[in-house]
Amino acid sequence: QAVVTQEPSLTVSPGGTVTLTCGSSTGTVTSGLYPYWFQLRPGQAPRTLIYDTSNKHSWTPARFSGSLLGGKAALTLSGAQPEDEAEYYCLLSYGAAGPVFGGGTKLTVL
């Protein structure tokens, strides 16, 4: 099974910008792996922020955006807020081999 890699932890200052990345052991991440991004906060249902690389749901704050960057999927947070402190997971879909989550990034806003 493919391995999906994320930064274990990142820190961003309030109002700052940070980029989280999502890599694949199979090589370059393309739109064909349909990258997703999720936010997990304690005591809350997980929330899907980005689907299919860069598409947002109606509930996705405008400060979050998804892209492909340097052979990886990327989630960029511009103008970090205290409530953005959370764990973020990406998901890549490998067709018949199924979807695989990354190990998650713990984002601290400090």
Added chain:
Amino acid sequence: QLHLQESGPGLVKPSETLSLTCTVSGDSITNHDYHWGWIRQPPGKGLEWIGSIYYGGNTYYNPSLKGRITILADASKNQFSLKVTSVTAADTAVYYCARVLGPTGPDFWGQGTLVTVSS
């Protein structure tokens, strides 16, 4: 408004079967635009995709769990379910149900339910 709610025992004994149900409101599990899936997160660890079902009958199971899991759908109750057999402590996790956009990923999640495997 879409709502997914997991239900089932919070404590299961080793070697027994874990059974959970997800009740869906605000959408129909027969909606051809979506699959319906299960995901789990062991304490202190990351998310793991368990499997999914499409009401047309197709199921996908994580190969690492294949042989121990079964996902079924009941349109009359607008529910889908998960069974995991021969559980061990490694199956202790928060279990989430989710609506899945095509076969690619979840767009809406339940709150999750903690299942502990212990004697």
